[in-house]
Amino acid sequence: MSTPSAPTPRTRVVREPQRAMYDRNVINRILDEGFICHVGFAVDGQPFVIPTSYGRHQDVLYIHGSAASRMLRNLGDGIPMCVTVTLLDGLVLARSIFNHSMNYRSVVVLGTGTAIDDREEKLNALRLLSEHIIPGRWNEARPPSEKELKATTIIRLPIQEFSAKVRQGPVIDDEEDYAFPVWAGVLPLNVVISEPIADSRLADGIGVPDYVKRYLRSK
Amino acid sequence: MSTPSAPTPRTRVVREPQRAMYDRNVINRILDEGFICHVGFAVDGQPFVIPTSYGRHQDVLYIHGSAASRMLRNLGDGIPMCVTVTLLDGLVLARSIFNHSMNYRSVVVLGTGTAIDDREEKLNALRLLSEHIIPGRWNEARPPSEKELKATTIIRLPIQEFSAKVRQGPVIDDEEDYAFPVWAGVLPLNVVISEPIADSRLADGIGVPDYVKRYLRSK
Numbered sequence: 001m002s003t004p005s006a007p008t009p010r011t012r013v014v015r016e017p018q019r020a021m022y023d024r025n026v027i028n029r030i031l032d033e034g035f036i037c038h039v040g041f042a043v044d045g046q047p048f049v050i051p052t053s054y055g056r057h058q059d060v061l062y063i064h065g066s067a068a069s070r071m072l073r074n075l076g077d078g079i080p081m082c083v084t085v086t087l088l089d090g091l092v093l094a095r096s097i098f099n100h101s102m103n104y105r106s107v108v109v110l111g112t113g114t115a116i117d118d119r120e121e122k123l124n125a126l127r128l129l130s131e132h133i134i135p136g137r138w139n140e141a142r143p144p145s146e147k148e149l150k151a152t153t154i155i156r157l158p159i160q161e162f163s164a165k166v167r168q169g170p171v172i173d174d175e176e177d178y179a180f181p182v183w184a185g186v187l188p189l190n191v192v193i194s195e196p197i198a199d200s201r202l203a204d205g206i207g208v209p210d211y212v213k214r215y216l217r218s219k
Numbered sequence: 220m221s222t223p224s225a226p227t228p229r230t231r232v233v234r235e236p237q238r239a240m241y242d243r244n245v246i247n248r249i250l251d252e253g254f255i256c257h258v259g260f261a262v263d264g265q266p267f268v269i270p271t272s273y274g275r276h277q278d279v280l281y282i283h284g285s286a287a288s289r290m291l292r293n294l295g296d297g298i299p300m301c302v303t304v305t306l307l308d309g310l311v312l313a314r315s316i317f318n319h320s321m322n323y324r325s326v327v328v329l330g331t332g333t334a335i336d337d338r339e340e341k342l343n344a345l346r347l348l349s350e351h352i353i354p355g356r357w358n359e360a361r362p363p364s365e366k367e368l369k370a371t372t373i374i375r376l377p378i379q380e381f382s383a384k385v386r387q388g389p390v391i392d393d394e395e396d397y398a399f400p401v402w403a404g405v406l407p408l409n410v411v412i413s414e415p416i417a418d419s420r421l422a423d424g425i426g427v428p429d430y431v432k433r434y435l436r437s438k
Contacts (some may be wrong), residue, residue, distance in 0.1 A: 010265060015284075036321075038257035038303060040266035046229060047259035047266050049303040051325050065234075084257060084268040088410075093431070097349055097360045098367040102255075106270050130316055134406075141316045142399045148317040171418045180361045183425050184418040187353075187434060191307075192411050199390045199403040206402050212312070215406060 010110055011163040021164040024059075030107045030164060031056045031085055033217055035133045039063060040082040054083070055128035059160070061109060062116075062125040065153025079113045083157060091187040094171045095180040101167060103186065109162045113155040125154045136211030191217055229329055230382040240383040243278075249326045249383055250275045250304055252436055254352045258282060259301040273302070274347035278379070280328060281335075281344040284372025298332045302376060310406040313390045314399040320386060322405065328381045332374040344373045355430030410436055 006022065007013070013020035021027075037054045040047055053064045061083060089103040116122045123144070130138045144152070171184045193215050196208050225241065226232070232239035240246075256273045259266055272283045280302060308322040335341045342363070349357045363371070390403045412434050415427050 010262075010267075036305065036307060038259075038268050038270075038305070040257075040259040040268035040301070042259075042261040042264060042266045043229075045261060046299050046329060047261045047301045048229075048329075049257050049259035049268050049301045049327065051257075051303065051305040051323070053321070080265050082259075082266045082268045084270065086255065086257070086270040088255060091353060091434075093353065093356065093360075095361055096363075096367075097345065097357065098363050098371070100349065100352075100356070100360070102272070104270070108268065110265060110267075126316065130319065133319075134310060134312070137312065137319070138316065140401045141312075141319070142314055142396055142401070144315075144317050148315070152317070170416075177361055178420050179422075181422065181425065182359045182361070183428050183431065184421055185427075185431075186416040186418075187431060188413045188416065190411055190413060192409055194407045194409060197389075197405040197407065199405075201397050202403055203398075203400065206400065208404075209402050212402065212404075212406060215310075 007163055008161050011108060011161050013163055013165055016165070016167075019165045019167050021166055022162070023164075026166070027107050027159070027162055027164050028056065030087060030105045031061070032132075034085040034087050035217075037063065037083045037085045040084070041079055053129060053133055054085075055125065055132035056159070057128050059158060061157040061159055062128055063113065063155040063157060064129055065155070079155070081111065081113045081155075081157065083109045088189050089168065090189050092167075092171055093184055093187065095173045095177040095182050095184050099171070099173050099177070103168050105164065105166045107162060107164045109157060109159050111157050111159075111161055113157045116154045116156050119149065121156075122149055122152065122154055125156070126152065129154070134211065134215065136209065140209065226382050227380050230327060230380050232382055232384055235384070235386075238384045238386050240385055241381070242383075245385070246326050246378070246381055246383050247275065249306060249324045250280070251351075253304040253306050254436075256282065256302045256304045259303070260298055272348060272352055273304075274344065274351035275378070276347050278377060280376040280378055281347055282332065282374040282376060283348055284374070298374070300330065300332045300374075300376065302328045307408050308387065309408050311386075311390055312403055312406065314392045314396040314401050314403050318390070318392050318396070322387050324383065324385045324387075326381060326383045328376060328378050330376050330378075330380055332376045335373045335375050338368065340375075341368055341371065341373055344375070345371065348373070353430065353434065355428065359428065
């Protein structure tokens, strides 16, 4: 079921508004394909942007703590933030320099994050994060200890105020440029894995698991 | 020549400080391999993070205008901003969930951006941006007209206050976990291009240029 959402003045896309989307299904598909977000927050008017991993459950984003220490140290537990996820799909080579573009899908979520204190919610969020990045891993690896849980920071951000921006498809040139004698087209970009590198201390007889062999970010 | 730079309190890496680097050569290599940055700026205390393309010339970053309209509309030409570039190199699958990590290289540049007004500087910056993303294209495509130049916004950000954070290499597990019977290792991630898609209106006899066939982000 699609749940369209009206943009707020803060999430309304200003530039290239025809690329804007405010539909939860669109947003969720982008969030579920990516696994690195860029978290923005401001300290004394200075913005910071930090990459980190995330997971999604329904209308909540869970953001891993590597981004969190400066945030939390400065801001406590009520943090105006922006989480942006960008998937790059291709370079668009137009006949004119001006009409060069990229195919991409990006999501911006604005809101106020809070650090998770509750042990069960934190454990669930960690599992979500892990399964989001590499499904199947959580059930095989050694689970978090109580001490490790305490040392982990996860931020909870409701997905309430959001927008997506998507550019797909072919070159769009000005009509008079189609005669210009230069190659034009799209150069698709993909994130792929290469051969897994087994740890040098791996015990004999432990093969590469299927969820590693088959690892793929769906497109 | 290496030009190490001391971190400021704002760029000193707080979490996992052993991964921090403040060397201009390291920063430049990361900036030159990537071509998408995430630009952070705040409006009324609300941070925004927008993906866009960039180029570098010596100690200056040039940031393409698609990020700029909301910034400029709100902030005029003296903009505290943060530009972050992240290259993802692999998933690190430790034996414990807690020690799972990613191999990555990221750069954070803080500073005040200004929109370029000067026609020559803007044209040079556009060429830099274009050649940064796809070397060879600038000399083949139809150059920007005066009207297009005026419609393009480029932000200039001196690379003065910066840090890099890098995680590379194998799994690091707690000593007591090495006996845990699970596969561990690194899953390398790469951005690759697939077969170029020629534009449907491409004139006969125009082949795929070498700079497209050979396109590769160096690692």
